Amino acid sequence: QSALTQPASVSGSPGQSITISCTGTSSDVGGYNYVSWYQQHPGKAPKLMIYDVSSRPSGVSNRFFGSKSGNTASLTISGLQAEDEADYYCSSYRISNTQVFGGGTKLTVL
């Protein structure tokens, strides 16, 4: 069960926008609209930021935007803030009732 592919790291300055990609296959990202994104600060539990490709849970800033094209999903964070610095993981429902995570992307706010 291969993980989804994410860049190891991305960076941006405060106020800028960044995009994190998440590439899978037609058996997961491309086959279902069940991509989710999680934010994890060091030593903390993951926090749901986006579900069903582009929906935001209550309380999550509208600076976080999710999208998908084919087998690749993306998380865009606009108006970068210092508190956005964290690890970000994508996840997708996969055929045969399983879940698969990406390898994670470390976001650095310069």
Place this chain on the structure above:
Amino acid sequence: EVQLLESGGGLVQPGGSLRLSCTASGFTFNSYAMSWVRQAPGRGLEWVSAISGSGGSTYYSDSVKGRFTISRDNSRNTLYLQMSSLRAEDTAVYFCAKGNSGGHFFYFDYWGQGTLVTVSS
């Protein structure tokens, strides 16, 4: 307020067994699928297992199939993970996570703080 509290982690020898528990509160436990997700030290998240709200359906990753057993006691609002034939590569923080509905786990909207399992001689 939804709360998930894991327990049962610790140091175990290779080949040994351990049972993790996750006590839930703040939501109707039997109405939601639950999952275990682990994170090896310095590594990413890995989905391990899931169980439907009724407990009638269970799912496993290939890496733990045949060694781990997920179960739940809805009368006690508690999720379990019985781990056996443990290997060094099972060393990780184990999180329990709440699924989005009784029969599905398309995403995880609440997570516990995790419990550390260390497999070493």
